Amino acid sequence: MSDQTTNSIAFVAEGTIPPSPPPANETGVVKWLRENLFSGVGNSILTIASVLLIYVVLKNTLPWIFNGVWNADSLSQCREILGGKTGACFAVLAERWNQLIYGFKYPVEAYWRPNLAFLLMLVAAAPVLFFDLPRKMLLFTAVYPFVAFWLIWGGTVLVPLVALFGCVAAAVVFQKYGKNSFAAGFFGGIVVALIVWKVGGALISESASENAWLTAVPSRDLGGFMLNLMLGVTCVSLSLPLGIALALGRQSDMPLIKWVCVIFIEFIRGVPLITLLFVASVMLAYFFPPDSTVDLFLRVVIMITMFSAAYIAEVIRGGLAALPRGQYEAADSLGLDYAQAMRLIILPQALKISIPGIVNVAVGLFKDTTLVSVISMFDLVGMIRGPILASTEWNGVYWELLGFAALLFFVVCYGISQYSQWLERRLATDHR
Amino acid sequence: MSELAIDREIDRSKMQVSDEVAIEITNMNKWYGSFHVLRDINLTVNQGERIVIAGPSGSGKSTLIRCINALEEHQAGKIVVDGIELTSDLKNIDRIRSEVGMVFQHFNLFPHLTVLENCTLAPIWVRKTPKKEAEERAMHFLEKVKIPEQADKYPGQLSGGQQQRVAIARSLCMMPRIMLFDEPTSALDPEMIKEVLDTMIELAEEGMTMICVTHEMGFARQVANRVIFMDAGQIVEQNEPEEFFNNPQSERTKLFLSQILGH
Numbered sequence: 001m002s003d004q005t006t007n008s009i010a011f012v013a014e015g016t017i018p019p020s021p022p023p024a025n026e027t028g029v030v031k032w033l034r035e036n037l038f039s040g041v042g043n044s045i046l047t048i049a050s051v052l053l054i055y056v057v058l059k060n061t062l063p064w065i066f067n068g069v070w071n072a073d074s075l076s077q078c079r080e081i082l083g084g085k086t087g088a089c090f091a092v093l094a095e096r097w098n099q100l101i102y103g104f105k106y107p108v109e110a111y112w113r114p115n116l117a118f119l120l121m122l123v124a125a126a127p128v129l130f131f132d133l134p135r136k137m138l139l140f141t142a143v144y145p146f147v148a149f150w151l152i153w154g155g156t157v158l159v160p161l162v163a164l165f166g167c168v169a170a171a172v173v174f175q176k177y178g179k180n181s182f183a184a185g186f187f188g189g190i191v192v193a194l195i196v197w198k199v200g201g202a203l204i205s206e207s208a209s210e211n212a213w214l215t216a217v218p219s220r221d222l223g224g225f226m227l228n229l230m231l232g233v234t235c236v237s238l239s240l241p242l243g244i245a246l247a248l249g250r251q252s253d254m255p256l257i258k259w260v261c262v263i264f265i266e267f268i269r270g271v272p273l274i275t276l277l278f279v280a281s282v283m284l285a286y287f288f289p290p291d292s293t294v295d296l297f298l299r300v301v302i303m304i305t306m307f308s309a310a311y312i313a314e315v316i317r318g319g320l321a322a323l324p325r326g327q328y329e330a331a332d333s334l335g336l337d338y339a340q341a342m343r344l345i346i347l348p349q350a351l352k353i354s355i356p357g358i359v360n361v362a363v364g365l366f367k368d369t370t371l372v373s374v375i376s377m378f379d380l381v382g383m384i385r386g387p388i389l390a391s392t393e394w395n396g397v398y399w400e401l402l403g404f405a406a407l408l409f410f411v412v413c414y415g416i417s418q419y420s421q422w423l424e425r426r427l428a429t430d431h432r
Numbered sequence: 433m434s435e436l437a438i439d440r441e442i443d444r445s446k447m448q449v450s451d452e453v454a455i456e457i458t459n460m461n462k463w464y465g466s467f468h469v470l471r472d473i474n475l476t477v478n479q480g481e482r483i484v485i486a487g488p489s490g491s492g493k494s495t496l497i498r499c500i501n502a503l504e505e506h507q508a509g510k511i512v513v514d515g516i517e518l519t520s521d522l523k524n525i526d527r528i529r530s531e532v533g534m535v536f537q538h539f540n541l542f543p544h545l546t547v548l549e550n551c552t553l554a555p556i557w558v559r560k561t562p563k564k565e566a567e568e569r570a571m572h573f574l575e576k577v578k579i580p581e582q583a584d585k586y587p588g589q590l591s592g593g594q595q596q597r598v599a600i601a602r603s604l605c606m607m608p609r610i611m612l613f614d615e616p617t618s619a620l621d622p623e624m625i626k627e628v629l630d631t632m633i634e635l636a637e638e639g640m641t642m643i644c645v646t647h648e649m650g651f652a653r654q655v656a657n658r659v660i661f662m663d664a665g666q667i668v669e670q671n672e673p674e675e676f677f678n679n680p681q682s683e684r685t686k687l688f689l690s691q692i693l694g695h
């Protein structure tokens with residue numbers, strides 16, 4: 001390199017350049033419009049077309065909504081009030097509100113019970129959904145299913161108590177023996193729970209429910225949106241752990257466990273849910289002992305849970321596969337055993353990756369609970385299609401009723417989706 | 433493949449090799465399917481030794497040290513660590529793993545846990561150390577690797593060199609008697625290699641038994657008391673660093689050294 005080139009390249013900054021504000025371009029509304037809506041001929045055409053479309057839709061629906069009639073006893077009365085104008089007949093929602101929410105057989109004087117169960121559910125779900133809340137609240141979450149069962153179905157308090165006691169006994173056995181051998185604790189726990197339930201069940205007399213403090217309500221009397229919520233919440237909370245177990249089982253080194261899980265997942269995924277529901281309504285009874293009358297609600301829960309667990313298992317398998325092998329090796333090299341490595345290292349990360357997929361399944365499951373209407377359960381859609389639309393007063397009010405059903409489902413599903421987005425942000429630790 | 437100059441004086445007062453055997457490997461063989469990765473490995477490591485394993489890529493260096501804490505299973509021969517023989521018995525494996533710390537090329541920190549939680553997790557769950565004590569010990573080792581101020585950050589917020597030092601601290605929190613390093617500096621930018629090597633030197637100065645797979649020949653010269661050269665699944669040559677570098681015996685070693693040292 002000659003001196004000359006070195007000189008021409010050499011440069012020393014003479015001082016620091018002070019920061020200055022960005023150039024003052026046109027700002028405000030006009031700029032935003034130009035950049036976002038009218039940034040070219042094509043985009044301008046699209047913008048105008050969209051505005052027209054929105055205008056047409058609103059022009060036709062807004063009068064329908066705002067002219068809506070809220071007070072009437074039947075569709076014909078609605079029409080009279082409207083006198084030829086377009087307008088909705090929301091009166092059906094007001095008049096049949098209880099049926100839409102609780103079904104048509106749930107005793108009116110007991111409506112406070114599902115209402116209370118719903119409020120308590122919010123309390124029970126809170127520590128699971130928002131883990132900054134005190135961990136002690138999880139104790140309530142643990143007993144909530146039994147409380148809710150008692151509130152909704154009523155009858156003698158002994159049934160949920162025996163069920164709870166069996167679960168506690170199983171947990172104690174698992175705590176005690178699960179440390180040495182997972183299998184011993186797990187199966188020991190199941191056996192103990194079965195014994196407690198069998199003995200407890202035998203002790204409860206047939207007539208115990210007859211004049212119980214809360215009158216017993218049979219499952220076939222449940223209905224309306226309450227039934228959808230009950231199915232949705234129960235099945236989501238059961239299918240998540242089952243899905244995790246299936247996903248881990250599918251990865252297992254033990255061929256028997258692995259193949260059981262693979263066959264289960266592949267079989268369930270290959271069958272339409274509606275088929276499974278028909279199986280639940282007519283055939284599942286064959287699998288249980290002949291003298292036992294397994295509740296239809298329980299049979300449907302089993303089917304929907306298996307269905308969504310298979311999907312969740314596949315979502316989680318994707319999450320597990322996305323983790324680098326180094327995570328397993330680091331956990332192993334620190335001496336963590338399988339259960340600890342899974343619980344503390346692998347699953348937290350794999351589940352985090354799987355959140356969008358799990359939410360997808362959960363939302364789908366919740367909407368699929370309306371399928372029970374085809375096996376003559378009167379959920380929200382079943383109520384609308386059956387008792388309400390078939391009645392002489394409200395025959396023909398499709399838009400209002402189905403729009404209302406859509407709205408209810410939308411609110412819940414949108415809530416789930418918002419929660420999952422919050423959760424993903426909250427769990428983001430890779431601040432790159 | 434650099435020879436980073438180690439510019440500090442190394443305190444050798446505590447670097448003593450005792451007679452006690454830490455690791456004894458006899459006639460160990462390993463296959464991946466039908467591929468014979470490790471062939472007749474015989475290696476005895478005494479307490480306090482600092483061993484560097486070098487060799488071309490694919491020669492089985494990683495596999496060898498991963499066999500020592502049973503991340504890989506060997507199919508023939510015997511591995512005894514701290515008097516415990518490595519068999520398929522899970523109890524022995526867990527005992528050995530808690531005696532042997534391992535540092536990986538890609539750090540393998542747990543990204544969903546803070547630096548402090550990374551360091552306290554295994555002591556709390558494996559050693560059943562009370563949380564407070566585990567945290568105190570973690571802070572002690574984080575100070576030792578000179579990043580106590582990062583304790584509450586997540587690994588993703590740290591540089592590569594910092595992450596590797598956290599990984600070393602995480603291993604140390606289990607109070608291992610032996611440390612294994614698998615190319616701890618290979619994934620690092622040159623300016624970060626030194627900070628990790630410094631940490632490793634300090635560890636050696638305290639008398640830790642170490643087996644390092646590394647291409648840092650400066651480290652091998654200054655810190656190791658024995659250099660092992662592996663090729664094609666075999667230990668080809670082992671010697672004291674001075675002899676190894678100045679007077680290599682086998683042709684393969686000479687070739688390797690000429691490639692790696694660039695002359």
Ligand SMILES: Nc1ncnc2c1ncn2[C@@H]1O[C@H](COP(=O)(O)OP(=O)(O)O)[C@@H](O)[C@H]1O
Nearest residue numbers: 464467469487488489490491492493494495496
């Ligand atoms: N899990 C595995 N399955 C099959 N072959 C492997 C596996 N891991 C490593 N190998 C092979 O074993 C040989 C030794 O690998 P490794 O011990 O990683 O070498 P080094 O660390 O010396 O580069 C390589 O040829 C590699 O391809």
Ligand SMILES: [Mg+2]
Nearest residue numbers: 493494495615
């Ligand atoms: Mg390697």
